[in-house]
Amino acid sequence: MDLAIRTEHLTKVYSGRVIAVNDLNLEVPVGSVYGLLGPNGAGKTTTLRLLLGLQRPNAGRAYVLGSLCSPAATSVRQSIGYLPTHPVFPGHLRPVEYLDLLGKLSRIPSEVRKPRLTSLLRAVGLLSATNQRIRTFSTGMRTRLGIAASLLADPPVLLWDEPTAGLDPAARRFTLDLITDLARTRTVLVATHILSDIDQICDYVGVMHEGRMIFSGSMREMKQRLRCDDFSLELDGSPEEIRRVAEQAAALPGVTAAVRDTHTIVVQVGNGFSRAAAMAAVLNLIDAGNVSLQSLGSGQNETEYAYLQLLQEDVAHGFRRFDLTSAHVADANIGDSGP
Amino acid sequence: MSLMPTLAILGHELWGLGASWLVRLWLLGSALATFLMLAGDWTVVMSAPLIARLLFSFLVFPWFFVVIVLGISPVTGSRLDALADGILSRPVTRFEYLFACWAARVAVVLGVFLAVALPAAAIIYLAARKGVPQDSVTPYGIMLSLLLVSLVLVFLVTLAFFTGTVLRKPMLAAVVLVFAWFPINIVLHEFQLEEFSPISLSQALPDVLRTPWGGDQGTDGGLSRADAEAIARLGKFVAELTVGAPAPREESFFDKGDYRDFSLPRVVLGYGVPTLILFGLATACFARRDL
Numbered sequence: 001m002d003l004a005i006r007t008e009h010l011t012k013v014y015s016g017r018v019i020a021v022n023d024l025n026l027e028v029p030v031g032s033v034y035g036l037l038g039p040n041g042a043g044k045t046t047t048l049r050l051l052l053g054l055q056r057p058n059a060g061r062a063y064v065l066g067s068l069c070s071p072a073a074t075s076v077r078q079s080i081g082y083l084p085t086h087p088v089f090p091g092h093l094r095p096v097e098y099l100d101l102l103g104k105l106s107r108i109p110s111e112v113r114k115p116r117l118t119s120l121l122r123a124v125g126l127l128s129a130t131n132q133r134i135r136t137f138s139t140g141m142r143t144r145l146g147i148a149a150s151l152l153a154d155p156p157v158l159l160w161d162e163p164t165a166g167l168d169p170a171a172r173r174f175t176l177d178l179i180t181d182l183a184r185t186r187t188v189l190v191a192t193h194i195l196s197d198i199d200q201i202c203d204y205v206g207v208m209h210e211g212r213m214i215f216s217g218s219m220r221e222m223k224q225r226l227r228c229d230d231f232s233l234e235l236d237g238s239p240e241e242i243r244r245v246a247e248q249a250a251a252l253p254g255v256t257a258a259v260r261d262t263h264t265i266v267v268q269v270g271n272g273f274s275r276a277a278a279m280a281a282v283l284n285l286i287d288a289g290n291v292s293l294q295s296l297g298s299g300q301n302e303t304e305y306a307y308l309q310l311l312q313e314d315v316a317h318g319f320r321r322f323d324l325t326s327a328h329v330a331d332a333n334i335g336d337s338g339p
Numbered sequence: 340m341s342l343m344p345t346l347a348i349l350g351h352e353l354w355g356l357g358a359s360w361l362v363r364l365w366l367l368g369s370a371l372a373t374f375l376m377l378a379g380d381w382t383v384v385m386s387a388p389l390i391a392r393l394l395f396s397f398l399v400f401p402w403f404f405v406v407i408v409l410g411i412s413p414v415t416g417s418r419l420d421a422l423a424d425g426i427l428s429r430p431v432t433r434f435e436y437l438f439a440c441w442a443a444r445v446a447v448v449l450g451v452f453l454a455v456a457l458p459a460a461a462i463i464y465l466a467a468r469k470g471v472p473q474d475s476v477t478p479y480g481i482m483l484s485l486l487l488v489s490l491v492l493v494f495l496v497t498l499a500f501f502t503g504t505v506l507r508k509p510m511l512a513a514v515v516l517v518f519a520w521f522p523i524n525i526v527l528h529e530f531q532l533e534e535f536s537p538i539s540l541s542q543a544l545p546d547v548l549r550t551p552w553g554g555d556q557g558t559d560g561g562l563s564r565a566d567a568e569a570i571a572r573l574g575k576f577v578a579e580l581t582v583g584a585p586a587p588r589e590e591s592f593f594d595k596g597d598y599r600d601f602s603l604p605r606v607v608l609g610y611g612v613p614t615l616i617l618f619g620l621a622t623a624c625f626a627r628r629d630l
Contacts, residue, residue: 014629052428055629071626074430082428089425090351092358098425104347105429149425 038208081150091135237291352443410499
């Protein structure tokens with residue numbers, strides 16, 4: 001498997017105090033959409049900045065398309081299109097001027113630059129705003145301009161940090177569809193904590209927690225981790241009748257059931273029992289009772305559940321998270337850099 | 340190596356600086372101050388001290404503050420975010436960015452200085468002023484003085500650039516420079532070190548302005564300093580005889596000090612070498628920084 005991005009024991013500690021990235025091993029296959037998932041402060045943005053060479057690692061190495069990442073590695077940045085979370089633009093410029101400046105920074109000759117920036121502005125729907133100064137742009141327009149800026153040099157690798165943060169549903173849909181389109185010809189690494197985005201667009205996912213990668217694999221592997229053994233059933237009927245159905249369901253072998261929010265029953269199926277059989281029995285009880293079924297679903301979104309489970313497991317592992325083998329490999333030089 | 344990124348950043352910075360109120364107000368303020376100074380001293384002060392007085396405002400006070408503020412801003416405070424997002428995440432080296440920013444600031448500072456000082460010096464040199472003894476200011480002396488002041492301004496921009504890069508906070512850098520550089524400058528001035536102290540260099544400027552091409556204080560096209568001083572003394576004596584003795588007048592700032600050992604190479608090295616060192620240190624400091 002060819003890798004577009006690879007990190008080996010990547011470690012970043014700010015001012016010798018704050019561990020932002022801890023012994024990170026990341027492998028992103030060429031042509032994939034890789035979702036870097038994690039709560040705020042997990043180290044996602046720091047990882048992207050280390051790949052860009054905006055920061056130096058204290059230990060370990062990062063490679064993009066086989067080239068070592070560092071502040072001096074302009075060839076690496078030439079192959080990366082970066083979209084920050086909330087891009088900061090020079091507000092006094094107009095979008096064409098800004099993209100033209102960035103095109104010059106990427107050493108794109110004028111005869112290529114001009115047509116490309118025009119077509120990009122059209123593609124992201126900013127053609128009608130070319131006469132406006134960037135400072136007058138809404139959040140959505142800024143994100144679209146950031147997207148255009150990241151695509152200007154036609155890079156084979158895209159690093160997008162929270163691309164849907166603060167967007168309305170239409171802009172969010174546009175961004176997700178664009179990522180799917182771009183993934184046909186590029187490698188896309190998306191850092192986010194919005195699980196539904198990952199669910200829709202990613203082939204691979206990595207979950208970061210407190211600077212560590214606690215899971216990395218395909219979306220299928222991620223979902224296989226899910227123990228989908230709880231279901232919520234929303235019922236229509238009198239509260240007494242709903243409670244009675246819940247009591248009957250709880251009497252079934254391997255099933256625990258409880259009423260939640262007056263009209264909802266949460267059913268859990270124990271390990272070793274057939275979920276299908278248990279649910280069929282519960283549905284029969286509902287059918288026989290004086291209530292009607294309004295909706296049926298698993299307790300939580302699958303990916304969300306798997307993600308939360310991963311985080312809980314990581315916390316529960318406690319001291320076992322310490323990996324002695326990696327401590328030997330990392331030639332740590334911690335404490336010599338600031339945030 | 341393509342210069343396209345460096346030129347793009349340079350153009351962007353120049354455009355931004357040109358559009359800033361600070362630069363516009365500075366240009367307007369310095370032009371107005373120069374006009375008022377000329378109008379006030381037109382019939383009183385000889386050419387060399389008058390030009391030196393104009394240049395003093397750029398070297399020491401008040402425009403020193405503007406030069407410092409302009410030099411500090413590039414890689415400090417909130418600008419760093421915009422930098423990282425927009426420019427330094429592109430295939431641009433940090434040196435390219437710093438050099439272009441520094442060059443833009445130098446260009447703006449020198450542009451404002453020359454736009455104001457060059458016409459003023461030319462007017463003083465060319466105008467025949469009644470009641471003022473003719474001075475031996477030479478075109479070469481004027482060009483040399485403007486070059487020396489430009490060199491000091493480049494040094495001041497670089498000093499501010501370095502301090503801003505190291506301290507990261509623009510306000511802190513400005514305070515440090517004002518409270519550290521001025522006392523140091525005054526101490527250096529006590530030793531009349533024109534190659535390190537802009538105050539001393541200001542005092543040496545009347546001599547520099549009278550320097551003819553080749554360095555010998557000849558009499559071609561005007562009087563030497565000694566001649567001019569002799570004529571001034573004679574005029575004063577005649578005035579005392581006819582009008583009566585005037586109240587004793589304080590010696591002008593530009594008449595103080597002895598700069599007869601003024602050495603151009605020493606002054607150029609005195610400001611040029613620290614400029615190069617400071618820029619090198621700023622580059623080294625910024626290259627190691629996490630953004």
